Amino acid sequence: MKEYWQEISALTMRWVRRLSREKFSMLFTLVQPMLFWLIFFGNLFQRAADTQVTQAPNYISFLAAGVVVMTVLNNGLAGGVDLLFDKENGFLERLMSTPIHRTSVILSRFIFVMAITSLQVLVILGVAFLFGVRPATGLLGIAAILLIGMMFGVGLTAISMAMAFSVKSHGDFFSVLGFLSLPMIFLSSALVPLAAMPGWMSFLAKFNPMTWAIDAVRPLILSGWSEALPHVGMVIVVMVIFDALCLYGGAKAFRRAMG
Amino acid sequence: MDRAIAIDVSHLSKSYGSHVAVADISFQVYAGEIFGLLGPNGAGKSTTLRTLITLLTPSSGTATVLGLDTVRDADKVRHVIGYVPQERAIDRFLTGREHLELLAALYHLPKDEAAKRIGELLKLVELESHADRPAKTYSGGMKRKLDIACGLLPDPKILFLDEPTLGLDVQSRLRIWDYVRMLKARGMTVVMTTNYLDEADQLCDRLAIIDGGRIKTLGSPVELKVGLGGDIVSVTLKESAKIPALESALKGQPAIRAVRATDKGLDIRVESPEKALPAVLEAANRLNCGVEFIQYNRPRLDDVFIAHTGRRIEETTPSKME
Structure with a gap:
């Protein structure tokens, strides 16, 4: 157990080191786009969005939940990228030829992606705060938001890693990634509430786990516990199922790649 | 061992x-x-x-x-x-x-x-x-x-x-x-x-x-x-018409393991060139075959590779993945 932890912490430290040396690309690819959504998109639609439709005091406060979950989505889906590069340049083989527990590398990646995502969610909530968005459920609500984010993120990261282990080239990986990300956002309640969508879109959006996550995070920010709790309970059930499916698929892909 | x-x-x-x-x-x-x-x-x-x-x-x-x-x-x-x-x-x-x-x-x-x-x-x-x-x-x-x-x-x-x-x-x-x-x-x-x-x-x-x-x-x-069967003496003759005659004269001689006709002469596999060369030259003389060029090669690993796989190894285009 002590050895297992030594492996995982050394491998996690590697991801942290990489990040600290890739500051600029990280800043531009991960943090900024999400803030742009919140700051530009949020302010841009401030008057175009009908508060009767969004059921929120203003569009930014409505959008905050969507941007939080979008951050989780993008980080999760990109979570396997570094493993993909490790696979392609032989670094993964080098790691797997050492007597480490077979799951250490993967676990280190989960820990890292979850930590970074949580940090970014906090930054987004902080920026939203500057625009006057005050989470209705307070610190405990923020903790609940982080928990929901992590539960969604685990499944997404597992999908991403499964793809990293399965694809032939990183070109394929990024095509699938680009193809997945935007439809997932549009076919969710991130930008517009389900009730305001065309029927076929809201129908599809109901099958998107992202919608469930947003519908739980949004009342945590806008309304309060009494309205949020049923949604939070529901999303936990949905995410347990989602994670179980993703982890099962991920484990299969991993075993196939390593056999 | x-x-x-x-x-x-x-x-x-x-x-x-x-x-x-x-x-x-x-x-x-x-x-x-x-x-x-x-x-x-x-x-x-x-x-x-x-x-x-x-x-x-x-x-x-x-x-x-x-x-x-x-x-x-x-x-x-x-x-x-x-x-x-x-x-x-x-x-x-x-x-x-x-x-x-x-x-x-x-x-x-x-x-x-x-x-x-x-x-x-x-x-x-x-x-x-x-x-x-x-x-x-x-x-x-x-x-x-x-x-x-x-x-x-x-x-x-x-x-x-x-x-x-x-x-x-x-x-x-x-x-x-x-x-x-x-x-x-x-x-x-x-x-x-x-x-x-x-x-x-x-x-x-x-x-x-x-x-x-x-x-x-x-x-x-x-x-x-060594397993290939010794070193190779390559003889180029002035007249290619005389190749078959020299080939049959050399076949079966004690110092010579194998003889193979090429376009312009013969490739002769020999156990040791010291013993084989005099025999080759003596036969060529006797049959009045003019020798244009004579070359002696130790087999290289290339020859081993070709002998066992029937082709050259592609060394020019190494790819990253195999």
């Missing part, structure tokens, strides 16, 4: 769907030798190597490393081997020292021992002064040296090298060869893949030529060359 056996591969096969990467190969590697797997890209060398380092499970057959089964005792095998993947298995954002520190943690070395060993290795591969720079600033040769230091970090009994000098300049190449020879002198067993004939010839104590997933031949470079 009753030498200690370090690696024993028995009837090993590996298929991917209908594609057979390695088909029923068996060989042994002796303790303390440099053993080479020579073959073109896609021949099955890397598949064989990956099986030995426990990263692939054989479809059938077994492989043992120091008596440990690569599937059943995989974790124990990983403790006694070091692995140097093909070039650039390096994290460009980490420094050389950080690479070694990461591996030290993965081998669970205590801190003080890790620091001592890392210092020694950096010195050995002459990277001390670059140890704290990110690897993206390294040259190809330096990356390779770091690769090798990583492979040596666990102080392995057996070191596996996958195409150790692929894409390196001549100087770095010779340096890597020096390291490998030095490791052997320290008693380490080295197993390497290569598609460079000169590398196999100069570095390996014994080698297996692999093509199409099968071992075509196995032995020391000298044995393999």
Whole structure:
């Protein structure tokens, strides 16, 4: 157990080191786009969005939940990228030829992606705060938001890693990634509430786990516990199922790649 | 030979769907030798190597490393081997020292021992002064040296090298060869893949030529060359019409093993040129064949390769993945 932890912490430290040396690309690819959504998109639609439709005091406060979950989505889906590069340049083989527990590398990646995502969610909530968005459920609500984010993120990261282990080239990986990300956002309640969508879109959006996550995070920010709790309970059930499916698929892909 | 056996591969096969990467190969590697797997890209060398380092499970057959089964005792095998993947298995954002520190943690070395060993290795591969720079600033040769230091970090009994000098300049190449020879002198067993004939010839104590997933031949470079049936004397005649006459005159002579007509003369396989040359010249004289040119060649590993696989090894287009 002590050895297992030594492996995982050394491998996690590697991801942290990489990040600290890739500051600029990280800043531009991960943090900024999400803030742009919140700051530009949020302010841009401030008057175009009908508060009767969004059921929120203003569009930014409505959008905050969507941007939080979008951050989780993008980080999760990109979570396997570094493993993909490790696979392609032989670094993964080098790691797997050492007597480490077979799951250490993967676990280190989960820990890292979850930590970074949580940090970014906090930054987004902080920026939203500057625009006057005050989470209705307070610190405990923020903790609940982080928990929901992590539960969604685990499944997404597992999908991403499964793809990293399965694809032939990183070109394929990024095509699938680009193809997945935007439809997932549009076919969710991130930008517009389900009730305001065309029927076929809201129908599809109901099958998107992202919608469930947003519908739980949004009342945590806008309304309060009494309205949020049923949604939070529901999303936990949905995410347990989602994670179980993703982890099962991920484990299969991993075993196939390593056999 | 009753030498200690370090690696024993028995009837090993590996298929991917209908594609057979390695088909029923068996060989042994002796303790303390440099053993080479020579073959073109896609021949099955890397598949064989990956099986030995426990990263692939054989479809059938077994492989043992120091008596440990690569599937059943995989974790124990990983403790006694070091692995140097093909070039650039390096994290460009980490420094050389950080690479070694990461591996030290993965081998669970205590801190003080890790620091001592890392210092020694950096010195050995002459990277001390670059140890704290990110690897993206390294040259190809330096990356390779770091690769090798990583492979040596666990102080392995057996070191596996996958195409150790692929894409390196001549100087770095010779340096890597020096390291490998030095490791052997320290008693380490080295197993390497290569598609460079000169590398196999100069570095390996014994080698297996692999093509199409099968071992075509196995032995020391000298044995393999001798096994072809001696040196070759090539005679070019002034008149090609006289070739058949000289050919039949030489056939069956004691110093001569085989005679083969070519476009302009004869290729004559001989046991020793000292005995054969007078006989060849005497026959040519007697039959009044004018000799235009006479050349004498020791067989090279190229000839061995061609003789066993029926084609040349493609050395010009090495690809990264196999």
